[in-house]
Amino acid sequence: MASSRDRARKLAREKLDRQLARRAGKQRRRRQIQAGLGAALALVLIVGGVAWLGGAFDSDEPVDTTATDQCAWTPQNTGSNPELKDVGQPPKSGLPTTGTRPMTITTDKGEPIVVGLDLANATCSAASLSYLASKQFYDNTTCHEITAEGAIRCGDPSGTGQGGPSYTVYDENMPVAPAPAPSASPGTAAKPAAPLYPKGTVALIGNPPGANGSQFLIFYKDFTPKAEPQYPIVGTVTGGMATVTKLSKIPTVANSAGDKVTPKDKITVQSITVGEPSAEPAAVPSAAPSASPQS
Structure with a gap:
């Protein structure tokens, strides 16, 4: 134990x-x-x-590199349309946004036609025309149509209505039809509405509408479409209207589609040049833009 x-x-x-x-x-x-x-x-x-x-x-705060872009250019497939001509794209920023720029169209049919490009309301459209002119895009091209709407159609190097640069620009400064006026009192004639495209207006024409390239219309008479407007206004003729009137009187023949719009006497655009911006306001009243930039 x-x-x-x-x-x-x-x-x-x-x-x-x-x-x-x-x-x-x-x-x-x-x-x-x-x-x-x-x-x-x-x-x-x-x-x-x-x-x-x-x-x-x-x-440092992060920098948004797209914040300063003023315009958007939509690339086009040159492989699917051989009538397109690749000359690069205009700048997207640093573009003038006030006043006008003179665009001088020299043809073989009289004194040059001078157009005041509207920089405030058609900034990107004006920038596109200026860029193409600087690339001699329009030299020795034709005004291939005198349209039934009352305009001279120019700016297509192919002369077919299918040509243009390898990019497009969205609609700016599309005119808007005014609201119907109230009924006039008995015995009083209704006041006619102002035309959406007054004589001397210069507008872009896209193919299809809204995809604007190099082609433009110079209206030689007042025009108001019965349907929705399709031509965004880029400026107005400030000189050489006599030449525009002279071109409008050229007889026309049918084109390949059967439309009698091709000038019988060829209209050659020898050159288009664009001058420096001016503080002069646009002569044609601006219309409300109908679209914003696309990516």
Whole structure:
């Protein structure tokens, strides 16, 4: 039978073993916590380093490179239409937006025709015509139609109505038909509405409508369409209207579609040039734009 001293020694040893076990458990937990904290800190440092390299902590505000674009040019497939001519695209920004620019159309039929391009209401359309003129796009082309609507149609190097540059521009400054006037009182004649395209108006013509390229119309008489307008106004004739009238009197013959619109006497555009912007306002009253830029 064990003595009381042996039992005391045994109890003391068991107590010490329990203390050592608890101490070892605490140390294991401490090491686990420290390891977890170290891994978390390493992850934070890695993520922070990647973000720093990516510029997440830069103090400058991010720059929106599209914010200054004024115009959008829609590319066209020259492979599907051989009549298109690739001369690049005009700038999208830095374009004048006030006053007018003189566009001079020199033909073989009299004094040059001068057009005041409306920079305020047809910024992109005017920029497109200016760009194409700078590329000699119009040199030695023809005005291939005298339309039944009362306009000279020019600007197609192919002379077919299918030609143009390798991009298009959306409609700007589309005229809007006025609301119907109230009924006149008995015995009073109703006042005629102003034409949507007054004589001397210059407008783009798209193929299809809304996809405008290089072609334009010079109206030699007032015109108001019965349906919705399709020609966005880009300017007005400020000089050489006598030449426009002279061109309008050229007899016409049927084209390949059977429409009697082709001038019997060929109208050659020798050159088109565009001068510097002027503070002069547009002569033709502007119309509300009908579309916004497309990407």
